[in-house]
Amino acid sequence: MSVLLLGPVIARSEGTEICLGPPRQRSVFAVLAAHANQVITREGLVSxxxxxxxxxxxxxxVYTYVSRLRSSLEPARSRRGSSELITSDSVGYALHLGSERVDTERFDDRRAEARVLANTGQLDSAVQQLDAGLALWQGEPYGxxxxxxxxxxxxxxxxxxxTAVEERAGLRYELGRYxxxxxxxxxxxxxxxxxxHLRHLLMLCYTGLGRQAEALATYHSLRTMLADELGIEPNPRLQDCYQQILRSGGPEGRRAPARALETAYTVVEPARAAAAALTAQLRRGVPGFAGRAxxxxQLHDEVAASQERGVSPLVVLTGAPGAGKTALAVRFARESAxxxxxxxxxxxxxxxxxxESPMDPGEAMRRLLMALGVTVLPENPERQKALYCRLVSGRRLLLLLDNAFSADQVRPLLPDGPSCLVxxxxxxxxxxxxxxxxxRSLVVDAMEHGDALELFHTVAGVRVHESSTVAALLEDCGHLPLAVRIAAARIGLAPNADxxxxxxxxxxxIDVLQVPGDPQSSVRAAFGQSLRALGDxxxxxxxALGNLTTPTFTSLTAARLAGTASGVTRDALDALIDANLVREPVEDHFVLNPLIFAYTRYLNKSSETTQGPQAMPV
Known part of the structure; x- marks a missing residue:
């Protein structure tokens, strides 16, 4: 006999449906079936x-219903014969069924099997198991x-x-079925x-198709609804996804299930570690990625040259806030994978x-070891570093360390030997x-105009007729990808693009390059994060550079504006150059990106009404 509960309550024997009687009697049967092979007390059935x-x-x-059910389920049983399907004792009743005879159990088994398959990288098979489980549903349960x-x-x-529908959608997303x-x-x-979670998956799919404006609209719709109905914000994972779309066009990409190392760190052998497969943890490539050819x-040539010299390739991508460093790094890493x-x-x-504070190198090392499959970490940092070096020794491994604060933060994480690319x-x-x-360092500067224009139209998702006005807007954005994306997203979400x-x-x-209602998602906030890391x-x-009339100047002009000695001025300018807020293309000739120049004017104006530059809203 098989029992269906994921829809109308039905019992079948050899393909023939069994009459389960009126609703109360059917309900008694349903409770027994849901607890198959377990004794349910009479009081429990009543409740x-x-x-x-x-x-x-x-x-x-209850006595009457059980008696009728026995007759229906076992029509060949004699009136005085004992029932093999519904047994009773002094406590209550139990319905005896073989394994997988109740569709709710089969549904649970399919989900469990899907999780096992997904964890071993068999994503298509996992989807098939979830499809089979969801196909068991025939309407409202317990009909x-x-x-x-x-x-x-x-x-x-x-x-x-x-939840199963969400799990299946997540697997299909990982398979690229956007x-x-x-x-x-x-x-x-x-x-x-x-x-x-459904909103999150929808945002991921939209960005996978290059439809960032719709992804952002999906987020804002939820945010407004949560605020109006519950007075809360979206969960941190969803907020992070949203921020990544604004910064680089898309969130961290799908991750293929890992095959973890089979032993704890104390007995890991280099040969065994070298044979273990790693999780591919690179962020998904940015939809609408433009230019940077x-x-x-240059990056590919540099890596090839390093390998020819027999040294470990180490490349630093540096640039102004919002210049698209991470997007370029991910694109290059995926091309090199x-x-x-x-x-x-x-x-x-x-x-x-x-x-958030910069990640401590110790925490970063622990995260890398866990990503490498280590489940039991040494407490001693020196032992952690030694284990890390053993695990990566001789391996063809690519490591992308994003958003670094200082060289001291990075040095402990660098692998030994020439086999890894960092x-x-x-x-x-x-x-x-x-x-x-x-x-080897590469400065990621502003985009070429044609590339910025392509990015603008991709993100906006609409064609804007005023091409000269678009060109002027991109110039005001300094051709910085972050600014272009935010401006394009705002235009794409508007009822009328022009x-x-x-x-x-x-x-x-500089006042409007942010998503409405979210001041942290702004160019101003991005610039402010860099400024807060600098000295007074x-x-x-x-x-003081906000007093300039043009974005070009000399050190003499800078000293005059700040009212400082030449040595102090030079040190300050060097710090700004190191932070990629100022460029010095020719000795003693300095240049500000148009949008950064606008930011200096904003800060200068703000400082006039506050108690000095450190009190202003950066």
């Missing part, structure tokens, strides 16, 4: 079917039954089903508007991450890595 207001005759009704137990089970099972998922997830979000060629088949790791060192991104030049570790473009051009751009003299000098 499950009738609830707290059960009549005094409910126990007698035709009633009572408190049935009502609570419907709620529980509905949640399980939705287009087929968008429609399905959009429909689910309409039915479950406050379900944050020259930089990519085949040359490093033992794995690709990416770690955000939080060098410039708002309220890419570091930072807003600072990290010149110390060149002196001590042989790092009107929105005119609005942006009619205001001070450098900050004061930067603010």
């Amino acid at each position: 499950a079917v009738w609830g707290a207001k059960a009549p005094a005759t409910a126990v007698n009704s 035709g039954a009633l009572g408190p137990f049935v009502e609570s089970e419907r709620v529980r099972l509905a949640e399980l089903r939705l 287009a087929e998922l968008v429609g399905e997830l959009s429909a689910l979000v309409r039915v479950h508007p406050l379900r944050e 020259g930089e990519l060629k 085949e040359s490093f088949p033992d794995g690709q790791l990416q770690l955000d060192l939080r060098g410039f991450s708002g309220d 890419i570091v991104t930072s807003r600072c030049t990290l010149s110390g890595l060149g002196d001590t570790a042989g790092a 009107w929105a473009l005119a609005q942006l051009r009619g205001r001070e751009l 003299d450098a900050v004061a000098q930067f603010v």
